[in-house]
Amino acid sequence: MKENISGCSVEAAMSLLGGRWRLLIVSYLLDGPKRFNALRRDIPNISQRMLTLDLRALEEAGLIERTIYPEVPVRVEYCLTLDGQRLQKIVAVMKEFGLWLKEQPYFEKSMNK
């Protein structure tokens, strides 16, 4: 038991989506189903390990679906579930804020460290 998260819904949401990569993964899946390595290319800085872990967490939460096509070589596709598409709005406002943020002098500085 991770204590009383129930107190605040923002905390509940951030516990699931708060990582550095999770919303980013979702944002790329909004375009449609993607394979594991396609996501890796979309997110060059993520490690294989974290991509696996975050995909699993999102899957466990019912936000994305994992489909294995037993071809050779194997193909694994990830896509948003209907529930996962609820995140569209979050991604949209986050993107909007990010665009603004990248214009700020703070951002320039934060890149150099």
Place this chain on the structure above:
Amino acid sequence: MKENISGCSVEAAMSLLGGRWRLLIVSYLLDGPKRFNALRRDIPNISQRMLTLDLRALEEAGLIERTIYPEVPVRVEYCLTLDGQRLQKIVAVMKEFGLWLKEQPYFEKSMNK
């Protein structure tokens, strides 16, 4: 240089806000200025250390402002800047999602571990 964050604005936003507590802190500051220990009470699970660190990061990003009143005992107040109030929309959609999330069977399970 943390590499090419410039590629995606969602990534930029999540680098700043993606932590578990930061948006939560912001959400409480939307109500108005608050003191350090008031925020601690609002967010019972956060450690002193992380509250300090996250407040500093948000301050450095220009989203919140720290004001010291040299009384005895000293009083330190945090409030959102105008820029910080841009986060209102993000908090709102995150809260909405969190409310939904807390209704899901997944959430119940995720609490027990």
Place this chain on the structure above:
DNA sequence: CCGGATCCGAAAAGATACTG
């Protein structure tokens, strides 16, 4: 090759005792 799993050192988060 693709999609991982595993192991390890590094970094971040957490607990908490202490201080101006």
Place this chain on the structure above:
DNA sequence: CAGTATCTTTTCGGATCCGG
């Protein structure tokens, strides 16, 4: 009161290995 210093614990990234 509002932190800092210090120590412990957890998480993360990178390299490597593996089954199909």
